[in-house]
Amino acid sequence: MLKNVAVVLLDNVAPFELGVLCEVFGTDRGADGFPVYDFSLCSLDGRPVRARPGFTITPTHDLSALDDADLVAVPAFEAGAPGQPRPASDTRPVEPITSDPQTSRELIEALQRAEARGAYVISVCSGAFVLGDAGLLDGRRCTTHWRYADALAARFPLAKVDPNVLYVADDNVMTSAGTAAGIDLCLHLVRAEHGSAIANALARRMVVPPHRSGGQAQFVEAPVPRTATAETLEPLLEWLVTTLDEQHTVDSLAARVHMSPRTFARRFRAEAGATPHDWLTGQRLLMARQLLEDTDLAIEGIATRCGFGNAATLRHHFSKRVGATPQAYRTTFRCDQ
DNA sequence: ATCATTTACCGCCATG
DNA sequence: TTCATGGCGGTAAATG
Numbered sequence: 001m002l003k004n005v006a007v008v009l010l011d012n013v014a015p016f017e018l019g020v021l022c023e024v025f026g027t028d029r030g031a032d033g034f035p036v037y038d039f040s041l042c043s044l045d046g047r048p049v050r051a052r053p054g055f056t057i058t059p060t061h062d063l064s065a066l067d068d069a070d071l072v073a074v075p076a077f078e079a080g081a082p083g084q085p086r087p088a089s090d091t092r093p094v095e096p097i098t099s100d101p102q103t104s105r106e107l108i109e110a111l112q113r114a115e116a117r118g119a120y121v122i123s124v125c126s127g128a129f130v131l132g133d134a135g136l137l138d139g140r141r142c143t144t145h146w147r148y149a150d151a152l153a154a155r156f157p158l159a160k161v162d163p164n165v166l167y168v169a170d171d172n173v174m175t176s177a178g179t180a181a182g183i184d185l186c187l188h189l190v191r192a193e194h195g196s197a198i199a200n201a202l203a204r205r206m207v208v209p210p211h212r213s214g215g216q217a218q219f220v221e222a223p224v225p226r227t228a229t230a231e232t233l234e235p236l237l238e239w240l241v242t243t244l245d246e247q248h249t250v251d252s253l254a255a256r257v258h259m260s261p262r263t264f265a266r267r268f269r270a271e272a273g274a275t276p277h278d279w280l281t282g283q284r285l286l287m288a289r290q291l292l293e294d295t296d297l298a299i300e301g302i303a304t305r306c307g308f309g310n311a312a313t314l315r316h317h318f319s320k321r322v323g324a325t326p327q328a329y330r331t332t333f334r335c336d337q
Numbered sequence: 338a339t340c341a342t343t344t345a346c347c348g349c350c351a352t353g
Numbered sequence: 354t355t356c357a358t359g360g361c362g363g364t365a366a367a368t369g
Binding site for chain 3: 259260261262263266277281309310312313316317
């Protein structure tokens with residue numbers, strides 16, 4: 001059970017990324033039925049650190065708090081002197097800093113202990129470099145902000161860096177892309193720990209989209225109208241989520257929007273960030289999770305309602321993407337009213 | 338778990 | 354020339 005959350009604070013911490021962690025895990029919404037966490041902000045020695053824009057943050061703990069944590073989160077730390085914005089004319093590659101003396105031996109060992117005992121260890125943006133310094137990315141799939149992806153791969157050759165996803169969950173080690181993708185990762189975690197209902201409610205509270213899957217591209221190219229009759233697939237997507245129980249094929253969808261299947265598939269990927277079938281499966285699984293939590297429908301019935309031909313197909317995709325069987329998921333998250 | 342069949346995906350390339 | 358299009362075929366994945 002996720003209860004104790006510790007955030008690592010180093011100098012030059014990026015406030016937005018830190019803020020995401022504070023918002024999700026450090027805000028007490030217990031009065032509204034949300035989970036409440038023991039939340040600690042941990043600097044190396046317990047003394048204040050300077051945030052990237054130059055202001056000072058007073059931590060609540062030192063590194064020793066990491067040893068009690070179920071979740072250790074590392075926000076981003078950016079290069080440059082605090083309070084010195086990077087001039088637009090500076091086109092040199094961005095260098096995240098996380099190496100000595102910031103990433104101390106004590107921090108590295110604390111992260112390793114956390115990972116070893118099965119605690120979640122997550123990073124936002126360039127926080128991935130700290131995880132890398134601790135050796136936690138070796139042999140693992142991971143990601144970071146697209147600007148740092150090359151640098152991360154170069155610095156940690158054993159890490160399998162995927163530069164084009166929002167976040168990656170590899171066992172208990174999770175990494176996310178730039179800034180806002182940290183929200184998606186946190187919601188993913190909340191969803192895994194507490195279920196869809198709470199994750200969706202939290203997303204609503206934070207006024208962000210309830211679910212962006214980790215595999216979604218960091219870039220979703222905006223459809224720039226080149227002709228006067230510019231089309232967007234948005235209406236199609238809206239219609240699709242209301243007809244998930246029906247059978248949809250690339251051909252039928254292409255016909256619906258008057259495109260060739262090839263062009264449709266290409267446009268879909270560019271706009272939605274996933275292939276048509278992948279996207280559909282993702283939406284169907286979201287619906288399945290909801291039904292598993294909210295109803296007592298048999299798995300077979302849920303499969304039918306969500307557009308999976310049969311229960312076997314639902315189980316197949318559910319296990320693969322959610323990491324649990326539908327039945328186990330229901331047992332964990334079905335509200336006992 | 339395994340298999341045969343269908344479907345989806347994507348690189349390639351010709352077309353307008 | 355550049356660009357979106359869309360047909361083709363090999364391969365991967367989904368389906369039942």
